[in-house]
Amino acid sequence: MIANHPEATTNGPTRKLFYALWPDDAERAALAALQAGVRGRLIPPAKLHITLAFLGHLPAAAVPTLLQILAALPLPPLALSIDCYGYFAKPRIAWAGMTQPPAALLDLQAELARRLEVAGFSTATHGSFKPHVTLAREAQEAPSGTFAPVPWHGARAVLVESLPGGEYVVVETHR
Numbered sequence: 001m002i003a004n005h006p007e008a009t010t011n012g013p014t015r016k017l018f019y020a021l022w023p024d025d026a027e028r029a030a031l032a033a034l035q036a037g038v039r040g041r042l043i044p045p046a047k048l049h050i051t052l053a054f055l056g057h058l059p060a061a062a063v064p065t066l067l068q069i070l071a072a073l074p075l076p077p078l079a080l081s082i083d084c085y086g087y088f089a090k091p092r093i094a095w096a097g098m099t100q101p102p103a104a105l106l107d108l109q110a111e112l113a114r115r116l117e118v119a120g121f122s123t124a125t126h127g128s129f130k131p132h133v134t135l136a137r138e139a140q141e142a143p144s145g146t147f148a149p150v151p152w153h154g155a156r157a158v159l160v161e162s163l164p165g166g167e168y169v170v171v172e173t174h175r
Helices: 025-037 060-071 103-118
Strands: 015-022 050-059 079-082 084-088 093-097 134-135 150-153 158-162 168-174
Touching: 015 060, 015 168, 025 134, 050 060, 050 103, 060 103, 060 158, 084 103, 150 158
Parallel strands: none
Antiparallel strands: 015 050, 015 158, 079 150, 084 093, 093 134, 158 168
16 A cells, blocks of 8 residues: 555655554464464564554655654553454465454554544555454465464554565554
């Protein structure tokens, strides 16, 4: 998604960016353990997260505005419980998510989208917000089985850059 923000029309280097909820080390280890029964190209544990808004390639000049949006975002206390597996058939993605995402998470994502739109950035997505942690790409089927819910507390909202080669770098964190 290319932003329709005025800064997006300037020539120069671009950065592939997204906003996400970022787990701490213990939560990340618990999420990675959910990959045990998943078939497909597993996501490296260091990259496990919940995407709040995918921005795509934007000019580097847009980053200060995106950081301001992140810093001003009201981040409520979130108590997430990752408790189910799921599957997106068309992109062949196996994921873990929440049977009942908390209203505070849905409100946070909606507020972020609103602030991005007010600032002139495109918030086009692949449909409605379905909070999930991608566990594997190129998966042939949904993961089977059940698991003990993975608690995720004290979520951090971050702006992340996806570098060529697939590495993720947290640009800024908001608690």
